[in-house]
Amino acid sequence: MMPKVIIAMDSFKGSASSWQIGQAVKDGVLKSLPEADVQVLAVADGGEGTIAAFSHNLAGQRITVEATSPDGRLIEADYFLSEDSDYAVVEVAQASGITQIDDTDSQLLQYSSYGTGQVIAHALDQGIKRLYIGLGGSGTNDLGLGLLAALGLKAFNDSAQEVEMIPKHFSNITRFESGGLKPELRGVDIQFLVDVSNPLCGAEGASQVFGPQKGGLDEEIAYLDREFYRLAELLSPENPDHLRLLPGGGAAGGIGAGIYAFLASDKVSMVPGIETILSLAGFKESLTDADLVMTGEGKMDQQTLYGKVPLGVLQLAKLENVPAVAIVGSHSTDLSQLYDLGFAGVFSICPGPLTLETAMKNVLPLAEQTGQTLARFYKVVSE
Incomplete structure (x- = not known):
């Protein structure tokens, strides 16, 4: 009987996209099982690769627009528009991602998500009814206020002077004016694609958990967390704690919470x-x-347990009683939790000690070889 194999890999960041790594594994599988029905799906979790996943799997087009990077440079960013223009998919990592920052020294209090707002504005002009926003991979920590500024939000100080909405000026903001917000924003259904459940404020919040990963200094992190707590009162005066504690509100430096404050x-x-x-x-x-x-994914460790691609794939495979194996660049030394979750196996593509540079350079042939090996083993045990 012709075996059927489904491949749904996350990207190996910095080395290969989900589609590229999936195709390499497929090539390996077909070397051992040339008669197999092998299907590749490009997948992502809301971070880098989300646009590519939609583009490979669904009818529509990638649209490129000019946008502003977190550190103020003009760049190009893509979004996905469905064939019937019913919905669009915006990836924060495209315009406001950590990989879009060109500064040699981090300036977290200067970085803005304005560029993502520019991309969203272009998408809204296409007459969409739904908007998906992937919140992974961001390089900003500005509560989404830069994004909202691009859509018409204004902020003022106690002297009624307009305040630029970058983090270093947050302490001057005493009032927001939302009357100029792009009206189409309130007319669409928005789904934030998240892979974390962190709230906006506190020990598990955007600033304290993700700020250091973006180069934030201790005093900057403390300042941002205080300001997020205070600004939540201005953004949601009737129920600020709801905004502060909103699950997922801390993703992408608080972008989800910021937009949430202005929508029904x-x-x-x-x-x-x-x-x-x-x-x-x-x-x-x-x-x-x-x-x-x-x-699989580039590195499988504790983070995999919290909404990453392999876990989502595994959970659906288990519901259909289909065994799932993971092909990874590297993995933690203790795999017991991953096996307890239900993985049939976790396999590194590295055949022996390799430098990171060598492994990344050769990721596709190594993935192909691993796919071939696993398929050969499957063939033997299933006969």
């Missing part, structure tokens, strides 16, 4: 990025009569 609750939601993308890509349907699922 029935128009916006936080959803697991990988679940949404797998659903739109038809992953569950592809599992019908499948014999094996292959997933």
Whole structure:
């Protein structure tokens, strides 16, 4: 009987996209199982690669627009527009990602998400009804106020002077004026694609957890957390704690919480990025009569347990009783939790000690070789 193999890999960041790594694994599988039905899905969790996943799996087009990087340079950023212009997908990492920052020294209090607002404005002009916003991979920590400034929000100090909405000026803001917000923003249904559930403020909040990863100094982190707590009172005076504690509100430096403050609750939601993308890509349907699922990511460790691509793939595969294996660049030394979750196996593409540079340079042939090896083993044990 012809085996059916589904491949749904996350990107190996800095080395290969989800689609590239999936195709390499497929090539390896077909060397051992030339008669197999092998299907590759490009997937992501809301961070880098989200636009590519939609582009590979669904009818529509990538649209490129000029935008402003977090550190103020003009760059190009893509978003995905469905074939019927019913919905668009914006990836924060495209215009406001950490990889878009060219500064040699981090200036977290200067960085703005304005560019992502420019991309959203262009998408809204296409007459869309739904907007998906992938919140992973951001390089900013500005509560989404830069993004909202690009859409018409204004901020003022206690002397009624307009304040530029970058973090270093947040302490001067005493009032927001939302009357100029692009009206189309309130007319669409927005789903934030997230892979974390961190709130806006506090020990688990945007600033304290993710700020250091973006180069924030201790005093900057403390300042940002204080200001986020205070600004929540201005953004949501009737229920500031709801905004401060909103699950996922701390993703992308608080972008989700910032936009949430200006929209009706029935128009916006936080959803697991990988679940949404797998659903739109038809992953569950592809599992019908499948014999094996292959997933993976560049590094598999504790973070995998919190909404990353391999976990989402595994959970759906388990519901259909299809075994799932993970192909990874590297993994933690203790795999017990991953096996407890249900992975049939976790396999590194590295055949022996390799420098990171060598492994990244050769990721596709190494992935192909691993796919070939696993498929050969599958063939032997299934006969």
